[in-house]
Amino acid sequence: MSVCGVVGTPPELERGTGVPAHVQIERWLLGSIGRGELAPGDRLPGERELAGRLGVSRMTLRQALARLELDGVLVRVPGRSGGAFVAEPRADCDLTGVAGFTEQLRRAHPRARTRVLTARTVPAPAPVAAALGLAAGEPVHEVARVRSAGRSPVALERSFLPALPGLLEEDLSGPLHALLAGKYGLAPRSMLEHLDPVVATAEEAAELGIEPGAPLMRIERTARAAGGTPVEHARDLFRPDRVRISTRSGLSAPAPPPGHRAGP
Known part of the structure; x- marks a missing residue:
């Protein structure tokens, strides 16, 4: 961080204009x-x-x-x-489509980077197994990563994937959905996501560069390929001071009242 001794030319504040x-x-x-x-x-x-x-x-x-x-x-x-x-500008995360946060961050921030924390095969916890259509304890791949934009971390991602052969030997710093599509033919076609406000644990805070107990937004996501096959269950944590989450929707024309007759 640099110290800015001169901040442009100080303005002549106008008095009596009604603008404080x-x-x-x-x-x-x-x-x-x-x-x-x-x-x-x-x-x-x-x-x-x-x-x-x-x-x-x-x-x-x-x-x-x-x-x-x-x-x-x-x-x-x-x-x-x-x-x-x-402050660093906030990163935008649009939940409307299936483009993952990795891809969105790379498009918006040339200095975006990824640090892989964990890449291992583990027995599936019961909630993960249920989301992926597996029996509890079946092997799944766990991939945890920290996303950064500019100087500071913005998100902590933890994804559980089917135990696909060779997946953990791939470059896991890029978009996982692109990897699933290109190597295994399992392109995500739909996602169900739930948003919840949570507070950071000590471990999460250390990875995200914040204080324990700081507010976070959690997105729990299950992605499915064509035919409904589950291909990912993820629990992502975003810093609300660094990430703005948005969705888009279209409004259809209101239904006509009962008895309404169309024009000629």
């Missing part, structure tokens, strides 16, 4: 980030210095910084070596 000073400061900082004057990881000048340059109280400045932190634009770190830092 803290809102004008927010807009200025957002503009500086949008123009590339501030990059992810840059640290703003200290509160005393920045408030003095802006001609406002530290309380007014803190109001602006708090709002930008709430919106995920800034990260504030306490302590003498801390301060306000420009």
